[in-house]
Amino acid sequence: MTPTREIYWNITAVWLMYVFLIPTILVFAYGIYRHYRLWRLGKPEKRSVPVAERIIGLLIYALGQARLLRNIYGGLFHTLIFFGFVILFIGTLVVAIHEDLDLRIMQGNFYLFFQSLTLDVFGLLCILGVLIALFHRYLLRPRRLNDTWQDAVILGGLLTVLLTGFMVEGLRIIATQDPWGAWSPVGLVVGKLLTSIVPTELSLPLHAFLWWFHLLLAFGLIAWLPYSKLLHVLTAALNIYFRSLEPKAAMLKPIDMGSAESFGVKTIGQFTWKALLDLDACTECGRCQDACPAFAAGKPLSPKSLILDLREHLREKVNGSRAPGAEKDADDKNQLLVGNVIQEETLWSCTTCMACMQECPVFIEHVPKIVDMRRYVVMEESRFPETMQRALRSLEARGHPYPGTVVSRTDWCKGMDIKILANAGPVDYLYWVGCTTALHARNQKTAQSFSRLLQRAGVNFAILGDQEHCTGDPARRIGNEYLFDKLARRNIKTLQSYKVKRIVTTCPHCLNTLKNEYPKFGAEFEVTHHSQLLAELLKQGRLKPSGGLEKKITFHDPCYLGRYNDTYEEPREVISAVAKEPLTEMRQNRERSFCCGAGGGLMWIEEPNDKRVSNIRAEHAVQSGADIVGVACPFCMIMLGDGIKNKGGEQAPDVLDIAELLDGTGNGKPA
């Protein structure tokens, strides 16, 4: 006898199933159409090619759940539920092919191994996943998850569908004395349990009732999917497919200053269609919020709420109007985003550290949205914090964001025999010092140490001196793209006039702008961070540290070096060359490093002491028990230095740039 089973055993009027299926599909399709219509309100953006890379991403991040599984506990139950339903869905398709298309595939070993055993096991794992999710959500209650009635209905609905599926299977196995019943072990056990408590004469009616209940509940969940949080099952996959394939560090798009009629995003319809799809793709998992330093510091910013507030606005204010209607409403105060949907303080809380984007399992792009809204308030409304305004006025007038400073760009190198490019002839490297390193007294020591190391290693380098101007990084993050555009073009012209090919910088913000953002303005330079060049010089034996520093050293990964530019090992290699002890890692390191609080233009904003991101990172540094905190960014130097000073105490560690550590080998202090 070939192993198989009767498909609609004990079920009459099966045709009713198709009657229920039609409205299910119609309601589902209409729901999807409503969302599609919302995404079309956005501006055009090319996100369709290359197809192969997008499909691979889909397989890794949607099917393989790669980002979710970075957090084993949270990712595990989602993966159990996801794969459980994927396999059960395939099992349902097999039934349809076998019965409705009359292709008899559900038999023999395939029936036993897949349709019976595999489906049983995955059904059980799926139940386990739902139970862990319920435990997680309702007993552990992590702060990042909001309780909504929908979560209870969805999890309860899924659990009921799964349990009734096993009950139907179990009752059939017992009633038909299925010879292959042992291949469905969970169904068999459930069947034995049920028949031990249900009178025999009720078994068949109970089976039929549960079969229809199971079917209608499953249809109901499918029809409800586009109107509920379940929507993310589809939108998350779409969002992963259409994710940005550009280098993540080059995510901010330039504005064509010659043709732009408006700047930034004023109303929801001024986002691109992909940005609107982002809003619908949010699973409300709260991983971004957990990672956000601004949220941790008690500032009025949660990247999750930002996305959900925009989504609610998109659905409530715009739903029902067609695209031209949305444009017509653009001047309606209710349609304004900043001040109405997103508060200005929220925008000015973001350090652009990218921790949210790093954590988001469905590749939602928070930072470009924040900068787009900043662009509107800064360039269209001229409404932003006074301290930032002063920094930008100084940028415009003096080429650096430090109003009031009397320090020149070459003061730090007086008496050091450092060449100025204009008089230097060909060099191997241009050392791009950056405003904060050149003009800030504490950071000048980094420039001096690094230059001494280059001289010691015999590297032929020069600086631009007074011809160096800010890269425009602060202007761009604050939202003044016009000023950034102007500074970028001026710097590129200067660099090209000297035929500069290779640049090294001690500032990750300069690194990011020169390396990843200037190419969109036609510039191509090989740009290196000083940690990379120092690690290279150590490998080549051109720098020879004694390596005996008997101090406990930790390292703080700067966001613009780590998350933006994936440089994690080289600074550690420099520290390892100096220290006797292995490096002590700080809590939250590498790609999960915690921002120092200065990025995104926040270096130039007044913050109350109890809301400073830098205090939290300083706490992490002190908790590491290190004697020295190694840094590789002038902003981190200032923020951590201040944060640690605030904490005070005898045990406060020193904050030193990795160049200072290497330069002062043997005593851990700058030479």
Ligand code: SF4
């Ligand atoms: S970029 Fe950083 S500060 Fe801004 S929302 Fe994301 S995690 Fe928060």
Ligand code: SF4
């Ligand atoms: S934006 Fe991403 S990380 Fe944040 S809640 Fe939504 S899905 Fe989760």
